[in-house]
Amino acid sequence: MPTSEELAQWDRQHCWHAFTQMAEYKSLIVERAEGVWLYDTQGRRFLDGVSSMWCNLLGHCHPTINAAIGEQLRNVSHNTSLGMGNSTTSTLAKRLADLAPGDLQHVFFASDGSSAIEAALKMAFQYWQQCDSPRPKKTKYLALGQAYHGDTLGSASVGGIPRFHALFAPLLFEVIRVPSPDCRQEAQVYLDELEQTLAEHHEEIAAMVLEPLVQAAAGIVFHRPGYLAGVRELTRRYDVFLITDEIVTGFGRTGHMFACEAEDVVPDFLCLGKSLTGGYLPLSATITHPDIYAGFLGSATSGRALMHGHTYAGNPLAAAASLATLDVLEQEQTIETLPAKFEILAEVLERLSNHPRVAVTRQLGLIAAVELTPTDESHERYPAELRIAYEICDATLSRGVWLRPLGDVIVIMPPLTITAEELRFLGDVLLESIEEVTSAISTAKPVERS
Numbered sequence: 250m251p252t253s254e255e256l257a258q259w260d261r262q263h264c265w266h267a268f269t270q271m272a273e274y275k276s277l278i279v280e281r282a283e284g285v286w287l288y289d290t291q292g293r294r295f296l297d298g299v300s301s302m303w304c305n306l307l308g309h310c311h312p313t314i315n316a317a318i319g320e321q322l323r324n325v326s327h328n329t330s331l332g333m334g335n336s337t338t339s340t341l342a343k344r345l346a347d348l349a350p351g352d353l354q355h356v357f358f359a360s361d362g363s364s365a366i367e368a369a370l371k372m373a374f375q376y377w378q379q380c381d382s383p384r385p386k387k388t389k390y391l392a393l394g395q396a397y398h399g400d401t402l403g404s405a406s407v408g409g410i411p412r413f414h415a416l417f418a419p420l421l422f423e424v425i426r427v428p429s430p431d432c433r434q435e436a437q438v439y440l441d442e443l444e445q446t447l448a449e450h451h452e453e454i455a456a457m458v459l460e461p462l463v464q465a466a467a468g469i470v471f472h473r474p475g476y477l478a479g480v481r482e483l484t485r486r487y488d489v490f491l492i493t494d495e496i497v498t499g500f501g502r503t504g505h506m507f508a509c510e511a512e513d514v515v516p517d518f519l520c521l522g523k524s525l526t527g528g529y530l531p532l533s534a535t536i537t538h539p540d541i542y543a544g545f546l547g548s549a550t551s552g553r554a555l556m557h558g559h560t561y562a563g564n565p566l567a568a569a570a571s572l573a574t575l576d577v578l579e580q581e582q583t584i585e586t587l588p589a590k591f592e593i594l595a596e597v598l599e600r601l602s603n604h605p606r607v608a609v610t611r612q613l614g615l616i617a618a619v620e621l622t623p624t625d626e627s628h629e630r631y632p633a634e635l636r637i638a639y640e641i642c643d644a645t646l647s648r649g650v651w652l653r654p655l656g657d658v659i660v661i662m663p664p665l666t667i668t669a670e671e672l673r674f675l676g677d678v679l680l681e682s683i684e685e686v687t688s689a690i691s692t693a694k695p696v697e698r699s
C-alpha cells in the first residue's frame with residue numbers, strides 16, 4: 250500500500266487536475282466517503298459542501314445505489330448502444346421518458362454534460378437540414394451572456410464566461426447572444442430584448458440554449474420569475490428550438506424535479522447530467538419529443554440517422570446507478586423533505602449576511618452564494634489578487650468543510666440528504682472562516698463590483 254506522502258507526490262507529479270493551477274496545488278486526496286462526508290488519506294474528514302462539484306445528490310456510498318451497481322456488475326458492465334440495447338439502459342430510458350415534462354420521450358445517452366449539450370446542438374442542426382420542410386439557413390444558436398454549458402468546443406461556443414471561454418475564441422463558432430437575465434431589471438426588459446433579437450435573426454437560428462432559473466458557473470446568477478416561461482413563448486412563436494440545460498438544476502435541487510416545472514415549461518431538448526446517476530458514474534441524457542425524432546426517421550440509406558455518438562453511451566453500470574437514484578428519490582421522498590432544509594439554509598444565510606464583510610447572499614432551493622465586501626458598501630469587493638473566496642474556502646477546509654468557490658463567489662450546494670445539523674455546521678464553519686480571513690486583511694483596497 251502506498252503511503253499518504255507517496256500518494257500526494259504521485260498526485261502532484263502525474264495527475265493533471267481540471268481548472269487547477271498545478272504550480273500551487275496542495276494535494277487533497279480522498280480515500281473514501283460516506284453520506285455528506287469525505288475522508289482523506291490522512292484520516293481527516295470534511296463535509297462535501299458543493300456535492301463534489303454539484304453532482305452528488307443523495308450522499309456518498311448510499312447502500313441502495315452501491316448495491317444496484319454491484320448487481321449490474323454481475324450481469325454486464327458494458328455493451329455498445331450502436332444497433333443494440335441493454336435491459337438496464339432501456340429501463341432507464343423509459344423511466345426518464347415518464348419523468349420528463351410534456352411529451353419529451355426520446356432519450357439519447359452520453360457520458361458528460363458537455364456531450365449532452367453537443368448532442369442537442371447537433372440534433373437541432375441536423376433536424377432543420379433534413380426535416381420534411383427543411384430550413385437550411387438555420388445554422389446558428391442563441392445563448393445567454395455568462396452561460397456555461399461545458400468545455401467541449403461546441404458546448405464552449407454557446408458558453409459566454411470570459412474567464413473560461415475567451416482564450417479559445419478563435420476555435421469557437423459564432424453565437425448570437427442576449428444578456429443574462431440577472432436580477433438587475435424586470436424579466437420583461439430581457440424578454441423584450443430577446444424578442445427583438447428573435448425577430449431579426451430567427452430565420453438563421455436553429456435553437457436557443459439556456460440554463461433555466463440559475464446560471465451556476467456564472468457565479469450562481471438567478472433569473473427573475475417569468476423569464477423562462479417568456480423564453481418558451483417567444484422561441485415557440487419564432488420557430489426556434491429551446492434547449493434547457495438542467496445539468497445542475499435537475500433532480501430536485503431547486504425544489505422541483507426539473508427547474509422547467511417551476512414555470513410549466515416543456516423545452517424541445519432537455520439536457521441532464523451530473524446528478525443523473527446520483528453523482529456516482531458518468532452519464533448524461535438529451536431528451537426530445539416525437540416531432541423532432543420523426544425528422545430522423547427514414548430508410549437505412551436515407552442518411553437521416555443521427556450522425557453522432559460515443560463508445561460508452563448509456564453504460565449499464567451508470568444506468569443502474571441512475572435507476573437506483575430515482576428509486577431512492579421516490580422511496581425516501583427526498584424532494585418532499587426539501588422545503589424544511591431550504592428554510593434552514595435560509596437561516597444559515599441570514600446569520601452570514603449579518604457579518605459586516607458579507608455583501609450579499611442569495612439562495613434558490615439548495616443552491617446558495619455568498620459574496621464579500623471589504624467595506625460597508627455591498628457594491629464593493631475585494632481585489633481579485635487576494636482570492637478572498639479561495640482563502641476562505643481554505644479556512645473552511647481546516648475546520649472540516651470542503652467548498653469550492655467560483656471566482657469571488659462562495660458557493661454552497663450540498664447533497665440533498667444533508668441534515669439540519671450538518672447544514673448548521675457548514676454555516677458555523679463558514680462564518681468563523683469569513684471572520685478569520687477578513688479580519689487578517691483589514692487593509693484591502695476596494696474594487697467596484699462588476
Ligand SMILES: *Cc1c(COP(=O)(O)O)cnc(C)c1O
Pocket residue numbers: 360361362363364366397398399400460465466494495496497522523
Ligand atoms: C457541469 C455543467 C455542464 C457540463 O457538464 P460536464 O459533465 O462537466 O461536461 C454543462 N452545463 C452546466 C449548467 C453545468 O453546470
